Every structure is written in C-alpha cells, then in structure tokens.
Amino acid sequence: MKHTISILVENHFGSFDRVATMFSGKGFNIRSISIGETEIEDISRMTIVTQGDAQLIDQVVKQLNRLIDTIKVVDLSHAPRVERELALIKVNISKGSMEEIKNLCDIFRGNIVDITNRSMTIEVTGPPDKVDAAVNVLAPFGIKEMARSGIVALQRGEQTKIKKKQNIT
C-alpha cells in the first residue's frame, strides 16, 4: 500500500540528505519526494510517498523519527488530508489535434503555459490520480517531456503546533 508521510525537518544543511540516506541505507523505497518551505522560517516540510506493509511503514516512521533533524513525522495515509501534485506535460501538437488537446486540458482544468508550432506545455494540478488521468489521456498525442513535482500534502483541519525556536537556556 502507498503511504504519504509528512515530515517536518530542520531547515539546514544536510537535513534532506539525512532522510534520503536513511531511505537508501535501510532499503526503503521512495515513490516521490518533495521538499519546501513552511510557515516557520527554519523548518522545511518533506512529503514522501513510499510503499510497504504495515510493519515496514511502522519502521519507516520510527526511523524517520530517530533522525535528530526531524521534528515531526506523520503518516497521513489514514488521516483526512489534502494531496496535490503539479505536472508540466509537453505534448506534440498538429493542426488536427490542437483543439482536442485544448478540450482535454479544460476538462482537467489545466493551463497551457507554453506553446510552439509543434508542441504545447500543459500545467495540471490536482490529486495524484487526476494527474495520472491527465497524463494517460495526453499520452496518445505523444508526450515529449514531463516533470512532476511529487506530492505535497497537509492534514485537513486544525494545524498541529510546532515550537518555533530552539530553546537554549
């Protein structure tokens, strides 16, 4: 089963590498990974999609918690959550196909962000299965290039508080 794990890490040198090193060292697999800033200056949020049975995911979460630079680790898989992914998809176009692609793009509420005589770049945002569906319908036209952001996710409802600054007394 796929699991979406949200990790708050210290936003400093090497934190990302520690998480990645742990995954590779322990032989855990990563389906997607994303990292970015949060509302707190010195904390970043990583969202990792991984796969495994309950015992393995339990280990993944524990091993993540064990890292000194991780502040909070939550397996969002069983929680109400919002998951989003962004994809940039560059497809071939021809006179005949352009209208059809534009329609498909509208269905997925995508944006056309670049266009040339021979290709069009579409931006699709949404839950990962929506992005998958968009990719599937665009594939027959010939996808020249694609970039997917990996999933970012947040738990629905009230946010859990994080201590803002490291206390040194």
Next chain:
Amino acid sequence: MKKENKLLSGADIFFECLKHEKVEYIFGYPGGSVLKLYEHLYDVDFLKHILVRHEQGAVHAAEGYAKASGKVGVVLVTSGPGATNTVTGIADAYMDSVPIVVFTGQVPSHLIGNDAFQEADIVGITRPITKHNFLVRDVKDLALTIRKAFFIASTGRPGPVVVDLPKDVIASNCEFEYPEDVDLRGYKPNYKGHSNQIKKAAEIISKAKKPLLYVGGGVIMSGGANELALFARENKLPVTMTLQGLGAFPGTDELSLGMLGMHGTYWANQAVNNCDVLVSLGARFDDRVTGKTDTFATGAYKIHVDIDPTCIDKNVVVDLPIVGDVKHILAEIASEMPRTPDTDDWLSQINEWRDECPLHYEDNDGRLRTEFVIEKISEKTKGNAVVITDVGQHQMWTAQYFKYNYPRSNITSGGLGTMGFSVPASIGASFAVKDRPIISISGDGGFQMNIQELITASYYKVPVKFFIINNNFLGMVRQWQELFHAEKYSFTDLSLSNPDFVKVGEAFNIESFSTDNPKDVDGLLEKAFSINDRPVLVEFKVVKEDMVFPMVPSGGSISDMIVKRLNPKRMI
C-alpha cells in the same frame, strides 16, 4: 547562563568545552588541519592526550574507554585520510551503541568542495554510521555544537557523533558562552516507560510458567545490572544474555544460562524455544540471536523493553513493547509484580537441558585449546577482570567460558564484528579502569589488524595483558569453510605467513611469552598477572582444527543446532 566576554579562538573554545564536558582523555593523531588544536593542546593540563599510531586505533580506544567507564570517549584526528581512517571505528560504535565524539579536522571553509589537499567529505561519509554529525561552519556555533554532540552521544540510545572542524573556524575568534543546557526539538529520548504497559508486563510475568529474561547490552548501558539481579533473583527468573549483554548478570549465578544465539549454550537456546514469556531487556533481536525469525520463540508472549523505538517490531514482532530506560522500567516492573511466578519446574527442565548437552571440549590429548585457556583466565581472575575480545572463534569461546561477574567487564565488537578491535580498545579501557586487570584476547588474525597500537600500550605503560590465541588460521572463517564451503580453506591458513609474536612483542618493548603446552598455562598466567605496571604479551599456540559449538547455522532454527563435529575424521 554563564557569560565570559573576552574573545576566544575556536581552539580555546574547543578545549573550554571539553573541560566543561569533563573530558579526561583524548585519543588522537595530529595533522595539518588540526595543528591549531594541537598547538593549544600543548599547554592543556586538565586532560591527557593519548597518541595512537593509526586513527582507527584512536576510535577503538575511545570505544574501549567509553564501554569500560560509561563516559563519552573522545577522538581527535585530522582531515582527509585522518578522518576516513576513523570510519570503521565509527561504524563499530554505531552498531554497538557506544557513546563517542569524533572531532575531525577539515580543510578551510573556502576550500571545501575544491578537492583540496587532505579533503574528504567526512560528514557525508559518516552520515549513515553516526547517530548524528555536524560540520561547524562558524566559530559562533562551535560551543553549542560541541555541547549538542556530547548530549546526543550520551543520551537515549548512545552512539557516535562526528564534529567536523574546518581549519579557519578553529582559528577564528568569538565570545565564549558555554550552553549549560541543550534542547533539541527533534530529539527527545523517552526514558519513562508507559505505566499501563509496565503493569501489564508485571502481570504477565507473574503468571508465566516458563518465563525467560533475554538481556542485551542496553541493561549495562543504562546501569540496570543491579535492578536486573534483584528482579531475576526475587522472582527466580532464568537469564540468558546476548554477546553485549554478558556481564549484566553474574555468569556464575545458577539463574544464568549464559549466552543465547548462534554460539549460545544448548540450554539457553532450548529455553528460548520453549519459554512461554520472553522478556527482552535492552536487546534488539539481532540475526545472530534469532536465527530464522519465523521459528524464534514462536510459542512465547514477547515483551520488549528498549529505549530505541526502531528496535521494536524491527526483526521480530512483539506482543508488549515498552519504550524507555530499561533500568527504571525493570525496577518498576519489579515493584508492580503482584506475585512471584512459580518457576521451579521450569528451572529443573532447564537444568536437564544443561546436563543433556554441556559445553565440552577435548582435554585429554595434551594439546592446548582455547577453551582451556579461557577457563584458566576466568578461574585466575574469578571473573573479576575487564576482558576485551577481538572477533572470531576466541571471541565466542570467551563468551562461553569466561564467567563475567560485573557489568562493563565484557568489551567486544559485536554488531560490526571488527577484527583489530581488541588491542586498541583494551588500551582505551585501561585508562578507565585501574582496579581490575585488563585482558585483551585476540586471534592471530585480528591481532595483526591494529598491531601498531602495541607501541601505544608500551609507551604509556598501560597494564594490559595481551593474550593471543594463535591457531595459525582465521579460525571462524575456517570453521565456516569446513561446514558450509566444501572444505576449501581458501586464504585462511596463516601458518606460513604469521610473524613470530614473541619477537613482535619484544620489538614493541613488551615482555612476551609463548606456549603450546597446557601445563605451562598456569605458570604463564601467574607471570602475566604479576606484571601490573606495563603491558605483557602471551601467545597461546592452540590446535588449529577446533570449531566453536554449539552452532546454529546462519538463518537456521534452534532445531538445526550443531552440537559437535559432524564428521570427526574431516580434519585437516
């Protein structure tokens, strides 16, 4: 918070911090990137620097010191090769949860990443083998980083921490302010066990018919040996120990079953296989203990006490996990016990197993055997010594035959299995323990892996007894070759390539002896134990073809246990 307003250099701050951390010894080796530190070290009088001959030796020495004392071992080495030479030692400390802080020099900040002379990305290299590591990028962060390093290394499940110190950081100045307390928001070890879980554990143990305590190194690290002895004796609970757990409970006690696992005793393994409640205390269900996990203690209700949550349900799924400090949890379980379990039948069953298949070795052919030597050492010291073993057959025989009386008296490389551990680790241990004999036991193979540290021993006149068990073979590998690799003794025969160990010892200015006669052993031990102001070396030339039994083959079940040589004719 203390505040001292004058400007100090990074090097001054470094030593000020070590003073605050009450560091007594640094094991180190100088080099270009740490020259500034060594310049200051010249005038430092509150600690002693022990000059090793190879950086790996420094780390093992720090490990030996840390394991014998319970304090943090400290290493100081230079950048590049100095730093990379520490890697094996750091990995060893990581596997066996030894609290050490390794300070590595680094090239000046502006050269990092430039393939500068003696540059190595030691923070990157050691990331998977440290509990945590730091690159200090600004002298202002130095004091807090050192504080954090000692805090992380010594709390929770202990482990190695690397602090990388660029040359310019050490040379810059700033105000010094020692952070008394440290609070890391991502690191909060949990010491107190869950009280309901503790109550439940007491309830279950008290009802058990066939309970067994499975004790690991965690009990020793937490200082819980007394609590363990009280708990086990009061409730008549048999105790089996892992390699790292030996010493947590007296080996001479009738409740002690000795070691379990691959080379554990027959009765300990039978007890594991047949117990109805297995209480794991500070142990991690390592593959050398469990063999095939599907068949490990299948009938037992499993209680697992450990400070590291990742150890729980990692290899074997347990019924009742308790995360916390094993010393406190043991005391609490003991106080919560509603009644003492009735274990008389169980203990007599275990004794039947004990009689059925005792530890045994050939002793009537007049040839010298390791088991005999170890028994003699155990008798001679009454188990009251610090024994530092290397890796291989002699290590397993020591685990089987040496009756450890006290915690922190068994120091060995368990998790990583690092040959070359014993010689430097025993030197480190000798600085921590002054009132008991320090015994280093190595095979002829491992002894040569850090042989250069003999001069460290000799120069500092450490009272280490270096015992070499020489069978002119890489014995454990030979054993596997005989049992599982078609008797192809590929590159394990050292009989034509071993040095003369007595001459080696003498070259390092160490009084050295050798024998292959069992009759000489008492006399030589007498001699060795009479030398207490300097090292002494004794080579025991033992038979080469002996194997360590019992043995549960790798990945096998207890039922696959081999208790004696399958085909006694098959000897080389």
